[in-house]
Amino acid sequence: MGAGVVEIVEVGPRDGLQNESVILDVPARVAYIEALAATGLRRIEAVSFVNPARVPQMADAEAVMAAVSRPDGVSYSGLVLNKRGLDRALATGLHEVNMVVVATDTFSARNQGMSTAEAISATASIAATARAAGLSVTVTVAAAFGCPFEGEVRPERVAEIVRQCADAGLTEVALADTIGVAVPQDVRTLVAAVRAETSLPLRCHFHNTRNTGYANALTALEAGVTALDASSGGIGGCPFAPAATGNIATEDLLYALGRSGIDAGIDMTPLLAASAYIEERLGHANPALLGRAGVFPPGEAS
């Protein structure tokens, strides 16, 4: 891997907090997002427009977006699963909506109450409206590397899902290892299969559930992916398993990238401060390691 640049999409305020048992109030979520926006991060998944009865951690997305400051150059995105969610999102002045298509029918039914094919159709309709409103529109293919219910997922199936979604006028497609089972070889195989179906920019979303997340992230960049999701602190692990990890941690990823000569445009010191803030609010140790281990060589953090 040589010198280069990469875009990190910070998903702590959404995918991270959504999977924590502690429910934060609006001011705490706003403070967390603003701390992240001060690090140099240019893309932040800030909220989710889903049913608050199902995901209470993500309630009050409108209040969060009304309160949060909007620094120049920072793009906020929100998760949208249906037309109702899109209407809410459009009213908040978001820059980007992210939709989800689960790669297997079983998981799709449990997550969104529809088949994969139905989710692709819904995505096309939402994407058209969002694009007309001037927003960036991305689709995340969830369980793209494996499904907790159906097991292995064929790369050809994921590539076909991407091909069908790409027709909807997206700005980017993300491949998500939702349950953290992939290894670098899987990443190379799937990125190549998807690349054959679309010229859209590709993003990857890794969880470190089995300690392969960082290897996968670095491999994805070698394979041509231009953006990576990560959550500050690595928050979002199941709160009932102390060492279980959520998303790969933004600071640990930033360390690996920086030492590899890859510029993510993010300052480590304020990023570690944002992670320390959310760790204190969540009341348990972050899975991220860099905050404890420190940068190397010492004193290098900007």
Added chain:
Amino acid sequence: MGAGVVEIVEVGPRDGLQNESVILDVPARVAYIEALAATGLRRIEAVSFVNPARVPQMADAEAVMAAVSRPDGVSYSGLVLNKRGLDRALATGLHEVNMVVVATDTFSARNQGMSTAEAISATASIAATARAAGLSVTVTVAAAFGCPFEGEVRPERVAEIVRQCADAGLTEVALADTIGVAVPQDVRTLVAAVRAETSLPLRCHFHNTRNTGYANALTALEAGVTALDASSGGIGGCPFAPAATGNIATEDLLYALGRSGIDAGIDMTPLLAASAYIEERLGHANPALLGRAGVFPPGEAS
């Protein structure tokens, strides 16, 4: 990375336990080693012949080696830092001695009370005696990817250390990221630099201190390294930092290897049992993730 084989050297009983605050008695250490020997692991670093006043966790190496069963095909190694340690090791019927040369003078002085050059000389003398006694002899170059006192370590310096050690008649050289700072690019660079100086088999030793250990391990194999150190459970992290990790975990590495089509000849189910045993004896959660997350697809563990 394609199909292949790799040798895993299990270092939990030595590098793992040495860095835990709980001191286990001889029967517990013997039970742990025997549980590991039943997994298919063929190389186990079982003991250390250092001063028990400095490393009380490793006291009574003779008693451990006298009690432990010796299954066919399992090679036990012990850490030896000087002539006194070698004399003790030779009396126990070990198969292999492992020596350490620290790549920087400052760290070497703190670790062994001598400069790097002096450690290389001592190594040559010990190696000659051990080889004459029919043992395998390996040298681990510690702090090969970075030093906690001197910072960056030049690959040329490590390559020169390896060149000088190789003259002593070794069977293998190991490159250790003792403080867990390396990224895959560092691994590629250092392995190439060392390979230019010796045709000896190369082993790597990674800590997951900054979440780069598994990426480094997979990269080392791609770069031609044929053996990897790992500790079951990932034990050996500093006991005063809950999420700080020690060596890369044998089970997490085995998962990544298996899914990459690389055979390590180890059965996951008894390995997880060995990790569960040592977790209970140490009284805190292992950093390894696979025991909690489970294999994928479910039910695949042998």
